[in-house]
Amino acid sequence: MRLALLGASGRIGSHVLSWALTSGHEVTVLARNPGSLAGNPGLQAGSAGLTVIEGGATDASAVAEAVAGADAVLSALGPRGAKTPALLATAARAIVAAMDKAGTRRLIDVSAAGAFIQGDPDTSAVIKFILPRVLAKPFADVREMEAVIAASDLDWTLVRATRLVDTAGTGHYRVRPDFPPIGGGKIARPDVAHFMAAALSDGSWMRARPAMAY
């Protein structure tokens, strides 16, 4: 497939890029700093399949250039602190517009389960009180991003990760629609990438919000 990938230099995105190249996909990456992709393990196997567009995810024309001709779009963007306010929602608007223009339908985007904790019937009142206050701004951005994507006609999957950890991937995790599996509170970044690859490959979780945890 021809894939467009945003956030390829990040801790989830680097695993997505590695998987895509070693699986023989053609990948167009949008990166602010192309040098940040150096050292990705997938480059040895499939660097011939990689095209890098230099630009930011809030730049609609750069996003459109990366998405043009893609069969599917994968996004593992993360705000890297508060350097780009409303990064996720702004990028989502650019991605949806670019996909509409290109006629690309499939979008798989990393989201955050914590941003929707208030509606989770299985989370304690204490966590519901604390978490939304501590992470008010990033969570508002995540909710706006989801709203933008869900309002589109695209075949989207919003992957609601629980707390991200940097342990090795296992390929074994639980997934539940909308809210985390009961008792599950964390997921390793490589396993988020693993799930994104699986959802792309088997066309599962269309117009759905799978929440992942161990």
Ligand SMILES: NC(=O)c1ccc[n+]([C@@H]2O[C@H](COP(=O)([O-])OP(=O)(O)OC[C@H]3O[C@@H](n4cnc5c(N)ncnc54)[C@H](OP(=O)(O)O)[C@@H]3O)[C@@H](O)[C@H]2O)c1
């Ligand atoms: N932290 C958690 O526990 C948690 C829990 C659930 C969900 N999440 C979600 O997980 C995601 C973060 O995943 P991660 O930890 O893998 O991210 P990460 O390692 O921080 O990587 C973020 C990626 O986004 C890119 N990026 C940031 N701003 C950009 C911009 N303006 N233009 C283009 N690219 C930009 C970065 O590129 P550069 O290399 O150029 O900076 C990098 O590739 C977020 O969406 C967050 O909501 C986090």
